[in-house]
Amino acid sequence: MEKDMDKPTSAGDSSTSRTGTRFISRDTATMGCGFSNFTTFRGEKQDFARLVMPQYLRLAILDSIRKQDVDGGDQHFQMPRSDDDPCCETPIVVFINPNSGGRHGPVLKERLQNLISEEQVFDLHDVKPHEFVRYGLACLEKWAESGDACAKETRMKIRVVVAGGDGTVGWVLGCLGELHQEGRLPVPPVAIIPLGTGNDLSRSFGWGGSFPFSWKSAIKRTLQRATTGPICHLDSWHVVVQMPGGEVVDPPHSLKATEECDVDQTLKIEGHVPDKVNCYQGVFYNYFSIGMDAQVAYGFHNLRNDKPYLAQGPISNKIIYSGYSCSQGWFLTPCMSDPSLRGLCNILSIHVKRANCSEWEPITVPGSVRAIVALNLHSYGSGRNPWGNLKPEYLEKRGFVEAHVDDGLLEIFGLKQGWHASFVMVELISAKHIAQAASIRLELRGGEWRDAFLQMDGEPWKQPMSSEYSTIVEIKRVPFQSVMISGD
Structure with a gap:
């Protein structure tokens, strides 16, 4: 050819x-x-x-x-x-x-x-x-x-x-x-x-x-x-990852190395920034997540790459994914038994910019949360809506607005453990609602953790971390929207 x-x-x-x-x-x-x-x-x-x-x-x-x-x-x-x-x-x-x-x-x-x-x-x-x-x-x-x-x-x-x-x-x-x-x-x-x-x-x-x-x-x-x-529109989101120089990352297809590290310098970093940093950037349309869900996805992708005969189609993929999830500590291992399974609050701090606001606001990471997802679509994990169809009085109480794919906002929610995630995905309970944001700033520092796991639109990767230096992830809306055709 x-x-x-x-x-x-x-x-x-x-x-x-x-x-x-x-x-x-x-x-x-x-x-x-x-x-x-x-x-x-x-x-x-x-x-x-x-x-x-x-x-x-x-x-x-x-x-x-x-x-x-x-x-x-x-x-x-x-x-x-x-x-x-x-x-x-x-x-x-x-x-x-x-x-x-x-x-x-x-x-x-x-x-x-x-x-x-x-x-x-x-x-x-x-x-x-x-x-x-x-x-x-x-x-x-x-x-x-x-x-x-x-x-x-x-x-x-x-x-x-x-x-x-x-x-x-x-x-x-x-x-x-x-x-x-x-x-x-x-x-x-x-x-x-x-x-x-x-x-x-x-x-x-x-x-x-x-x-x-x-x-x-x-x-x-x-x-x-x-x-x-009919024509409709879709927000897309630009991700920049700034990490300590010398670290090696195996990024997914959607994340590319870049010379320019376009992160906001006005926000004070809690850790330290080395003289040399590596930067990656990419775009996502559905979700960005960090934590245990990304770790399970990373393990599943490696398993599928090593043994492709196990995954022959969508149904077998889902069965294997479910089985692999159950074998991980997200379901069965108590957090106390392994420092790497503790809540994200140990390694992560979050700042957001809300709609029509130029100032960064710190957001508390709940101690029970072991996965955080920033969601753009109504559909996640093969058609689920973990954010939920929230009642107007609840939206008003929390300062939220009804979610749309073209509203310039991401819905941020947390998952506590595998059982919680499973009940959320079958819509028996709701996810842990954290915030709606027009921009998000994540700061990662290792402590006893050597790696964090992140993913964009189903493409996971292992992110090395340092106990001394911070890794910064910044998410901003792309200034133009993608143009879609409605099939309804």
Whole structure:
């Protein structure tokens, strides 16, 4: 595949004929199954013709991405075309993670390519979302500015569908966020085909919590909703981790090393800051957590990586995760027996900025709490709402407001131990409500603890700590919102 991607595509060759050959072979194979199947296939193609971009645009986008050059598809705009060729009514592109969804991933990819076109369905192994943004969309923008009416209309109307789990959706949203930063508007809105284990982003925007067994008909309904669904918005949150220099951290995919450590210097640090620090930054959409829940997630991820045969799909993942949780001290070991299992108040201090407030306010960490979660969505842990639907009088008493995904606030709550977390997740009791915040500052110092465990949107990591120097984690809202499509 890499060799094909590196080949330049000329005006008269190759891409068009190769694509045409593939579709002809599929039609021929379908005819062999009987005229009825052939007619059905043709009918489905006709039903979704409004989603298919003109061929010259599809090939120009694909060549620009393959060559990683905005000018890489120019030859397709220079070919003779009929003025009667219609522009696409509702253009979409699909990013699919074929590793998600168990055995459905590759079959789903082929199904989508048949319904739309091969050039509009991107396998994330071959085409990364930032490549689409920097080269594919930029190609459309270039020719829109040059007067190509169809390129302009396509760029204005294009929508994105992501087939994958929450991590895949977050990856695509993060890359589309570059458009905000560069002023390249409008930003394409995103719909979701849920292929992950938790699918909390998908649940929150009405796309469901799992991939249905009757997936062939479901795909057609999803494509219909993706092109007609209303637009809504989602807050995203920027995380900066400042840690003592010399420490080694194995960060998750969503956390990248950075030279700039953009933490607020006006707030006094309780510990010490060394002369040299390492900094990491990233973005999350659903939640950030610290404590025992992240430790369990970290152990489960390592177990799954070491023994991938144990986790063959969402159901087996959940069973193994539950069993692994029960084997940890969060459930069965008294806190007193091991210093590493004591409450977070021993290693953590929290400051927050409330809505419309510029001053940091200290927040008491309850002594019984062993996991703290800052939640953005209504859905956490495969569809649960641990914050709960709080009554107006309780909200007023605590100084809270009703939670929304676009209100610029995170809901901070605590979990005491595994049993408490289990009862919270089945909504028999509520989580320990701590605060609502527009910004959060966490300060970690080790004491007898050598490591803390943190996670962002299901990606956990082990954070080394020092008894002398502080590790700072600062969370602020990204100034622009992600654009979503409602599936409700």
